[in-house]
Amino acid sequence: MTSKTKGTGFSLKDQLINRQRVQYLAELFHAADESFDAAGFQRAAMKGLKPLELKQRIVHLASTLEGYLATDFRIAAKQITAALPPPLDPTKSDDDFGDFIMAPLGEYVVRNGMQKKHVKLSLRTLKQITQRFSMEDAIRAFINQYPGETMAELQKWAKDKNYHVRRLVSEGTRPRLPWSGRLSLDPAEPLPLLDILHADPTRYVTRSVANHLNDIAKTEPQWVLDALRRWQQAGRQRPSELQWISRHALRTLVKQGHRPALEFLGFRTTPKIEVSDFELHAEAVRPGDLLEFSFVLTAQRTESLLVDYVIDFVKANGTLAPKVHKLKQLQLKKDESVMLKKRHRLHAAATTYTLYPGQHHVTLQINGKPYGKQSFMLE
Template sequence: MPTDPSERFSLKDHLFNAERVGYLSDLLSGGIPGFHAKRFVDDVMASMLDLELTQRVEHIAAVLGQYLDSDFTVAAVQIEASLPPPLDLTLTDDDFGDFIIAPFGQYVVDRGLAPEHLDVSLLLIRSITKRFSMERTIRAFLNEYPTETMAKLEEWCTDENYHVRRLVSEGTRPLLPWAPRVGLDVEEPINLLDQLHADPTRYVTRSVANHLNDIAKSRPELVVETLQRWRSLGKQDDAELRWMESHALRTLVKQGHQGALELLGFVASPQIALTPIEFVGTTVAINSSVEFSFDISADTEVRLLVDYEIAFPTATGRTRTKVFKLKQLELAAGETVTVRKRHPLRGNASTFTLHPGTHTIAVQVNGTKYREADFTLTE
């Protein structure tokens, strides 16, 4: 691992650099007769390296605006002619494409977000998303023209290209990472998800499940009811629907939501007994691991979902809790199983900073806490 900050991996430099800008320029040269490729690269690179990732997208789009036709309808044709081939449709769980295509989407927002350009813009978004996901771009149109954009998304639910179908779900997600919020009520896209939940492509169904997981953070009952309805419809393959349910309910399961657990086949308050948590050592150092174990015994045959929660002290003296997955078990009547876990305590974790002091581990089974015990973390 590099220790010098200057040697650390830079996502913005990996995605947007002179080589990638040169590739974009080559695309534009192939689609626009007389395009000034070298001058375009020079103009982009003149100030791009001083910018952050999102700013680089915006900057390239702004420079692009100086080279495309001032008439947006004509510029849309130029962009269409410059696009690379669509992503490989034989890869049914493909990634969302090459980031250097993102400035095309930003250009559509900058120049095409107007009523007179709406139809052309949406068609262009459909074309671009076959090369790079336009999940951020479509959100600007959902916020500005929700009725018209939702109607277009309704059409795209049955599009032959699964990247377009995925955009319907991903673009309307309430909590899409690194994206502006949309002004839709969380219930509004449900009719779109109803159509997409039976999609044959994992890339689409993963987005649908992630979309439901977003909704679960504010409307858990709506998510459980929606999944119950999909199960009753029987339109999706059983194994795929079970995967979607597990993925969509992951936040609710960690919270011990009984409706979510029951849908997944885990009964509330199972007839089990847990022994006290035992540590290999109750004092551990940052950048080492805490090791613990316990026994679970069942009176009757039962399926168990075992998680553990750690309460971490913060710099302000409060505690922050986080639930971690442990394992699923199927116990026979009278059976006892020993569960062991080694949890790393990394001092350089990107999510939050560890602080010395008393930490509490609690074992949660089918949403109910059964045992807890403390250990001490030292420098």
């Protein structure tokens, strides 16, 4: 898990798990049970914390808690639920991920509650914690080891009154959840759960559904298109929200120029257009500079257009790696023209790629098809 933004000095791990947050966690346990040694826990938790990365800090705090909670997991689970702060604001519907200092509690449950006799209690405990901080990583351990019991519980959670619980159903079963291990679960198995969740009234849940479908699209694009068509026919979600889900779910396929995905979204894969005056405003740029280009787009019939651009970045070994970027979605009437301009900063300290000198290329991609290429030197 990345815990520092390159070149900025900003440390995510220090913002999310630090002395103040550890003290807050200790105070929660002490407020619920005065016999909890808050001072001792804080000292033990802070010892050796600083050099650890974010995931390591989560494991470290969970391990430290094992010395301060009951050795009997049934009692420890009660101690955890008693110490939890109030649930996250139920009136919100998005961007309410919760307090990261709760993550070690999920790790504690995984470390200590994986015995068969504790599964039901562990799942109930994760359900409570996820209303304070998403337990998407922790639930995956139970899906892998106890798929039947866990998936049966998730079937109930898909209709829970708390939207954080509902979101966990989708997020926890994603095939490619960032920063988490892979599931042994067949990617088709959660699809009936998504059939329920796609109609959720909260964007926090539907974003997870869309991300889940995008994961599946990387290996089984037809499953995704079938699901979206099924949901269209069901008519349970608002058309505007279902359209948003569809665009978000198909984003990787669109970047790949996947014809059925583009057609599903209403874009012709052979648009009648003309691209002219495509030019870069500089032949050479340096890391940190703006790469500027412009072009004129003319429709020869009324068209819905999805305009992207692809930069072929030079890799360390001298080969090229294409990266697709969004530019604009627009509609043009017959014989209508528009000039489009773009300024793309070539970040010297990007977290997703490293810049290397050499000849790079920019290609326009419209409705999945390439239209013209220009080159520039990165010095």
